[in-house]
Amino acid sequence: MAATIKDVAKKAEVSPSTVSRVIANNPRISQDTHEKVRKAMKELGYHPNAMARGLVKQKSQTIGLFISTSAELALSNPFFVEAIRGIGSVIQKHGYSLLLHSIEDEKDAERACLSLLRQKKVDGVVLSTSRVNDKLISKLQTEGYPFVVIGRPVPGLSINWVNNDNIKAAYEATEYLLKLGHQQIAMISGPEDLVVSMDRAKGYKMALQSYGLPFRQEYLKSGPFTQVFGQEAMKHLLSLEQPPTAVLVADDLMAFGAMETLKTRNLSIPGDMSIVGFNDSPLASFIHPALTSVNLNIYELGTQAAKLLMEIVEKPGHNASQRVIPTQLIIRESCGSPGKGGDTLKASCV
Amino acid sequence: MAATIKDVAKKAEVSPSTVSRVIANNPRISQDTHEKVRKAMKELGYHPNAMARGLVKQKSQTIGLFISTSAELALSNPFFVEAIRGIGSVIQKHGYSLLLHSIEDEKDAERACLSLLRQKKVDGVVLSTSRVNDKLISKLQTEGYPFVVIGRPVPGLSINWVNNDNIKAAYEATEYLLKLGHQQIAMISGPEDLVVSMDRAKGYKMALQSYGLPFRQEYLKSGPFTQVFGQEAMKHLLSLEQPPTAVLVADDLMAFGAMETLKTRNLSIPGDMSIVGFNDSPLASFIHPALTSVNLNIYELGTQAAKLLMEIVEKPGHNASQRVIPTQLIIRESCGSPGKGGDTLKASCV
DNA sequence: ATGAAAGCGCTAACAG
DNA sequence: CTGTTAGCGCTTTCAT
Numbered sequence: 223m224a225a226t227i228k229d230v231a232k233k234a235e236v237s238p239s240t241v242s243r244v245i246a247n248n249p250r251i252s253q254d255t256h257e258k259v260r261k262a263m264k265e266l267g268y269h270p271n272a273m274a275r276g277l278v279k280q281k282s283q284t285i286g287l288f289i290s291t292s293a294e295l296a297l298s299n300p301f302f303v304e305a306i307r308g309i310g311s312v313i314q315k316h317g318y319s320l321l322l323h324s325i326e327d328e329k330d331a332e333r334a335c336l337s338l339l340r341q342k343k344v345d346g347v348v349l350s351t352s353r354v355n356d357k358l359i360s361k362l363q364t365e366g367y368p369f370v371v372i373g374r375p376v377p378g379l380s381i382n383w384v385n386n387d388n389i390k391a392a393y394e395a396t397e398y399l400l401k402l403g404h405q406q407i408a409m410i411s412g413p414e415d416l417v418v419s420m421d422r423a424k425g426y427k428m429a430l431q432s433y434g435l436p437f438r439q440e441y442l443k444s445g446p447f448t449q450v451f452g453q454e455a456m457k458h459l460l461s462l463e464q465p466p467t468a469v470l471v472a473d474d475l476m477a478f479g480a481m482e483t484l485k486t487r488n489l490s491i492p493g494d495m496s497i498v499g500f501n502d503s504p505l506a507s508f509i510h511p512a513l514t515s516v517n518l519n520i521y522e523l524g525t526q527a528a529k530l531l532m533e534i535v536e537k538p539g540h541n542a543s544q545r546v547i548p549t550q551l552i553i554r555e556s557c558g559s560p561g562k563g564g565d566t567l568k569a570s571c572v
Numbered sequence: 573m574a575a576t577i578k579d580v581a582k583k584a585e586v587s588p589s590t591v592s593r594v595i596a597n598n599p600r601i602s603q604d605t606h607e608k609v610r611k612a613m614k615e616l617g618y619h620p621n622a623m624a625r626g627l628v629k630q631k632s633q634t635i636g637l638f639i640s641t642s643a644e645l646a647l648s649n650p651f652f653v654e655a656i657r658g659i660g661s662v663i664q665k666h667g668y669s670l671l672l673h674s675i676e677d678e679k680d681a682e683r684a685c686l687s688l689l690r691q692k693k694v695d696g697v698v699l700s701t702s703r704v705n706d707k708l709i710s711k712l713q714t715e716g717y718p719f720v721v722i723g724r725p726v727p728g729l730s731i732n733w734v735n736n737d738n739i740k741a742a743y744e745a746t747e748y749l750l751k752l753g754h755q756q757i758a759m760i761s762g763p764e765d766l767v768v769s770m771d772r773a774k775g776y777k778m779a780l781q782s783y784g785l786p787f788r789q790e791y792l793k794s795g796p797f798t799q800v801f802g803q804e805a806m807k808h809l810l811s812l813e814q815p816p817t818a819v820l821v822a823d824d825l826m827a828f829g830a831m832e833t834l835k836t837r838n839l840s841i842p843g844d845m846s847i848v849g850f851n852d853s854p855l856a857s858f859i860h861p862a863l864t865s866v867n868l869n870i871y872e873l874g875t876q877a878a879k880l881l882m883e884i885v886e887k888p889g890h891n892a893s894q895r896v897i898p899t900q901l902i903i904r905e906s907c908g909s910p911g912k913g914g915d916t917l918k919a920s921c922v
Numbered sequence: 923a924t925g926a927a928a929g930c931g932c933t934a935a936c937a938g
Numbered sequence: 939c940t941g942t943t944a945g946c947g948c949t950t951t952c953a954t
Contacts, residue, residue: 274947624931
């Protein structure tokens with residue numbers, strides 16, 4: 223059996239409470255006993271029992287994170303791993319652990335999240351679901367559980383979140399295309415009901431407006447974040463009377479799809495069409511031409527979310543606060559000035 | 573304050589132990605009281621406190637997993653996410669949770685792992701470190717903690733592990749190349765001190781031997797699992813008096829590197845050189861030509877590891893056992909018969 | 923500066 | 939079938 227605080231107390235010839243005090247680094251303890259106790263602990267190989275401590279302190283020193291099990295989201299994996307790394311790096315410094323729970327769907331997520339919190343297996347959670355489950359959020363709020371969400375949910379709610387400034391990011395990406403000389407810029411966007419999609423579309427429109435260009439409805443295609451939709455959206459764009467010369471794509475995966483149809487049609491990138499994506503996925507620099515994409519700083523998103531959560535968990539009654547994480551446009555080879563044509567070789571190689 | 577077992581007892585007009593019994597689904601409880609108690613629990617929104625229960629049962633119902641923080645392993649991310657999903661899917665069915673700990677290096681891993689176990693934050697761990705830390709393993713053994721390792725460590729030890737049959741996998745991949753008619757088959761392998769590298773190299777040699785082909789030392793290059801090394805190894809192979817017509821690469825990432833030098837030299841894949849990789853990473857089907865690669869069934873590796881761990885944790889004294897997970901060669905476009913030449917277009921597009 | 927005692931919420935004999 | 943009792947290992951008043 224593992225040594226307990228009592229064993230240490232006996233060995234050091236002090237009371238259990240004294241041992242507890244040296245563990246807590248309580249200042250009013252004599253240098254002498256401090257050493258005596260430390261020595262006894264070392265000799266017995268003592269390690270405090272987290273559950274016993276948690277039981278009395280009513281804290282598990284653990285926070286929860288949820289990851290979607292669905293294979294269709296496999297490509298968003300890099301996102302999760304980065305976020306996990308970021309979150310882990312900060313909470314571990316605070317002596318917390320990370321509980322990871324796989325979920326099947328939104329219903330499951332809600333059940334699991336609440337359950338973990340109520341059982342006191344976790345002290346707080348970070349939510350990172352693109353399709354924000356409002357029911358969960360309002361429940362978490364009314365039950366007073368600490369949580370922070372990555373990716374801003376429906377605006378107006380006074381909750382803790384961290385997010386990118388997707389409006390600005392899309393604005394800048396569009397501006398980049400504009401400065402390259404493009405006048406016909408389309409956008410392939412994500413699901414319309416997602417805040418992230420709305421924001422990116424907004425930034426795109428704003429940039430157009432700033433540069434005195436009209437927004438054309440037929441240049442904006444919304445759909446799921448899949449490669450297949452990217453292909454189809456590009457086909458649609460190509461079928462237009464006046465096809466665009468550049469397209470902003472709200473996700474790299476969709477961008478890969480778009481590039482595939484370009485390749486199939488023997489169109490050159492960036493000769494015939496410039497493409498910029500979002501997410502800066504690891505694949506972006508692997509394909510040809512390498513994809514210019516908006517880096518979201520996911521690791522940072524994770525660290526900031528964790529820092530926020532640590533604050534809330536450690537001093538409750540904390541006011542809701544928000545952080546926005548900067549993005550960067552990573553320029554690679556998929557964009558050029560319009561109307562250059564040629565370069566068909568590259569296009570055929572997406 | 574959350575409701576406790578006592579509150580429920582009071583409300584249902586029974587004793588706390590009775591409540592405890594209905595929670596545990598103890599058979600000798602009357603239908604009547606059972607319902608009464610369940611009703612009280614529902615009304616109070618009662619949820620058992622995991623720490624209190626854990627404290628008396630001496631079990632946290634949580635298992636630990638470790639993930640490397642180093643960014644250089646970013647590309648092995650897909651591996652981890654798959655493993656996590658597999659592990660999660662089975663332990664959650666057993667009512668267990670997954671504690672994920674980010675580690676900086678081997679030393680850190682050892683400390684963290686032991687600490688989590690001793691604090692009783694986790695009941696067992698799954699280790700998945702390519703470079704197996706023997707000190708950790710022997711400590712885990714002597715201290716009697718439940719653990720299973722993914723990827724076989726030094727042979728001879730009677731520990732629980734799950735692994736692919738890397739010898740067989742490499743044998744089959746090589747055989748595939750042989751049947752395509754290749755006679756000059758080289759191999760770019762991983763670090764020589766890794767069991768996984770040794771196994772794959774062994775399978776490669778065995779296949780050569782089976783087909784009456786000599787093993788040539790200059791055809792086997794070992795080095796780190798990086799894209800850069802893949803590039804260099806391929807350069808070396810190309811500089812040989814008699815370059816190979818096909819190469820087996822022990823990791824997709826290295827394979828991508830190898831393909832890159834081929835592309836630079838304007839050599840065709842598979843026209844001038846056939847390539848097969850290992851891991852079947854998500855990128856494998858994205859590049860051109862799509863890479864033929866050995867799928868390792870990582871999800872399955874995870875589920876089997878978790879099943880093993882659950883057995884050990886739930887009934888201690890369990891004998892050490894092992895499971896080997898089948899692999900599959902996923903055939904894509906990077907291999908062909910030797911000496912066909914041409915097809916330069918594709919090669920230039922890796 | 924240190925000890926005694928109570929209790930965190932639950933389970934598990936042991937009675938009945 | 940159900941209640942009583944005694945902890946699990948730790949922290950925390952309250953004394954001293």
